[in-house]
Amino acid sequence: MSGDYLDWAEKYRPTSLKDVVGNDAAVKALRQWAETFSTGKKAVILHGGPGIGKTSAAIALANDLGWDYIELNASDTRTKDAINKIAGAASKAGTFEGAGGRKLIILDEADNIHGTSDRGGEAAILNVIKNANQPIIMIANDPYEMSKPLREAALMIPFRSILTTSIVKVLKKICADQEISCDPEALMKIAERTKDLRSAINDLQAAAMGSKRVTVEDVSTADRDVPETVFKVMGMIFRGHDMTKSLDAMRKLDERPDDVIGWVDENLPRSYEDDDLEAGYDAISKADMYLGRVMKRQDYGMWRYASFMMTCGVNNARKRKYGGFVKYSPPTYWQKLGRAKSARTVRDSLAKKIGSQCHTSKAEARSTYIPFLKFIFDKNDYAVRLSAQLKLDEDEIAYLLDAKKAAKKVSEIYRKSREMIEEEIEHEIDVFGHFSRPEKKLEVEPEEAEPEEKEKKKAGRKKPAKARSRDGGELDEDAAMTEEVTIDPAPQETEILANAEEKKEEALEEDRPKKQRTLFDF
Numbered sequence: 001m002s003g004d005y006l007d008w009a010e011k012y013r014p015t016s017l018k019d020v021v022g023n024d025a026a027v028k029a030l031r032q033w034a035e036t037f038s039t040g041k042k043a044v045i046l047h048g049g050p051g052i053g054k055t056s057a058a059i060a061l062a063n064d065l066g067w068d069y070i071e072l073n074a075s076d077t078r079t080k081d082a083i084n085k086i087a088g089a090a091s092k093a094g095t096f097e098g099a100g101g102r103k104l105i106i107l108d109e110a111d112n113i114h115g116t117s118d119r120g121g122e123a124a125i126l127n128v129i130k131n132a133n134q135p136i137i138m139i140a141n142d143p144y145e146m147s148k149p150l151r152e153a154a155l156m157i158p159f160r161s162i163l164t165t166s167i168v169k170v171l172k173k174i175c176a177d178q179e180i181s182c183d184p185e186a187l188m189k190i191a192e193r194t195k196d197l198r199s200a201i202n203d204l205q206a207a208a209m210g211s212k213r214v215t216v217e218d219v220s221t222a223d224r225d226v227p228e229t230v231f232k233v234m235g236m237i238f239r240g241h242d243m244t245k246s247l248d249a250m251r252k253l254d255e256r257p258d259d260v261i262g263w264v265d266e267n268l269p270r271s272y273e274d275d276d277l278e279a280g281y282d283a284i285s286k287a288d289m290y291l292g293r294v295m296k297r298q299d300y301g302m303w304r305y306a307s308f309m310m311t312c313g314v315n316n317a318r319k320r321k322y323g324g325f326v327k328y329s330p331p332t333y334w335q336k337l338g339r340a341k342s343a344r345t346v347r348d349s350l351a352k353k354i355g356s357q358c359h360t361s362k363a364e365a366r367s368t369y370i371p372f373l374k375f376i377f378d379k380n381d382y383a384v385r386l387s388a389q390l391k392l393d394e395d396e397i398a399y400l401l402d403a404k405k406a407a408k409k410v411s412e413i414y415r416k417s418r419e420m421i422e423e424e425i426e427h428e429i430d431v432f433g434h435f436s437r438p439e440k441k442l443e444v445e446p447e448e449a450e451p452e453e454k455e456k457k458k459a460g461r462k463k464p465a466k467a468r469s470r471d472g473g474e475l476d477e478d479a480a481m482t483e484e485v486t487i488d489p490a491p492q493e494t495e496i497l498a499n500a501e502e503k504k505e506e507a508l509e510e511d512r513p514k515k516q517r518t519l520f521d522f
């Protein structure tokens with residue numbers, strides 16, 4: 001196998017019938033039909049659910065028998081011309097023969113032939129089946145969507161879902177080839193939720209993206225993160241054969257049409273090309289127009305047309321067959337909106353904090369103070385002090401610095417500001433309780449004070465345990481203690497005590513680290 005495939009389902013498509021997993025009876029019947037082609041029916045219909053190996057078996061058969069093959073899509077209006085050409089060429093001996101003497105026509109989506117406006121397609125196929133000497137394999141999910149004459153002209157070979165154990169075997173082989181270590185439980189989980197090998201391979205690829213190990217968590221996270229129903233609807237719109245099913249599925253979704261259109265818009269360019277892409281955008285623009293009318297006229301009946309255009313319209317825009325793995329994503333503008341919203345929240349909480357410190361409105365804080373703060377936050381020293389003063393959290397610091405929350409600078413400023421706040425609290429407690437440091441510095445004691453009074457006063461200062469708390473009860477006790485000290489002093493004593501208090505305050509002031517009192521007091 002060669003080529004650098006992005007799509008694992010394509011990369012691991014079986015090239016020989018012996019590699020087709022499961023469906024042994026169907027594979028056997030197909031081989032027999034091919035080997036007895038000249039005497040039997042000219043066409044077969046391989047039918048069954050999606051992703052179980054119908055197309056793979058057809059291609060593998062051609063490989064095994066050395067036949068050339070051409071893959072056509074029944075829903076493509078150009079198919080009729082192509083088939084006519086092939087049918088015409090087939091009558092000319094020699095020009096149409098592959099290495100093994102045959103050219104196989106693989107006609108995909110044969111059950112969708114009625115979906116085309118060009119009914120001539122079906123007649124052309126019938127004509128080829130009847131007149132040409134070349135084999136045709138028609139692939140269909142639901143053969144009863146095909147006309148009776150077409151069904152009767154072909155041999156019907158049913159394909160069934162693949163056993164979970166067989167799916168696990170295929171996934172294991174892929175893991176080995178990709179050099180990925182994979183929890184058997186994770187493989188089981190992938191296999192159990194689908195009977196379709198293509199989906200299982202896609203799920204494995206999605207879970208293994210960017211890693212060389214796949215765990216159950218990877219598989220479950222993929223489940224959890226994505227609202228699967230939206231993804232299913234995307235699959236029906238971009239890959240489904242029945243446009244009405246996509247509309248029904250969308251209606252059952254718990255999403256508003258104005259949200260679903262974002263999904264369709266996001267995933268359209270990943271799913272379609274060229275003309276299909278253009279036609280798809282055309283359908284989206286019509287859907288958008290109806291959504292606009294809903295808004296303008298408040299006429300929610302218009303949602304019906306919008307929904308129709310974004311599902312059936314986009315589905316019908318597809319004229320070609322697309323293979324390949326498409327990882328559907330939520331609209332990117334949601335992600336942007338999410339980011340913008342969180343930035344708005346941070347800005348508002350910041351404005352509130354500034355507003356209450358500076359006695360200004362939130363709006364004023366937003367328009368005047370925040371830009372100024374952003375400017376002075378460049379000076380690291382100010383940033384720490386301001387962060388402490390405003391008790392900023394990391395989001396708010398990051399906002400002012402225009403940095404990511406995880407940035408080292410942000411966590412550094414945050415840490416230092418928290419230390420500063422703690423120091424400040426401790427200091428306030430000290431001052432409030434009148435203990436420790438001031439005691440040492442205070443040299444002036446009122447000599448005349450009664451020893452008993454002095455004792456009481458000292459005892460009053462040494463009440464740290466209670467002074468630590470600011471609750472009412474303890475304050476009262478402390479206040480009572482002060483009262484005891486100041487009760488009925490002699491005039492001289494009053495003056496001396498007042499002096500002593502003044503000096504004590506001065507000493508305290510000197511001893512106190514420079515505290516920023518207002519936001520802009522540096």
Ligand SMILES: Nc1ncnc2c1ncn2[C@@H]1O[C@H](COP(=O)(O)OP(=O)(O)OP(=O)(O)O)[C@@H](O)[C@H]1O
Nearest residue numbers: 009012013020021050051052053054055056197198
């Ligand atoms: N039976 C199988 N054996 C091996 N690989 C398979 C089998 N079925 C599906 N696959 C894997 O899934 C991919 C898609 O399978 P395939 O195109 O054969 O499905 P399909 O039945 O034709 O589906 P659809 O009806 O949607 O076209 C293949 O490329 C291959 O990787």
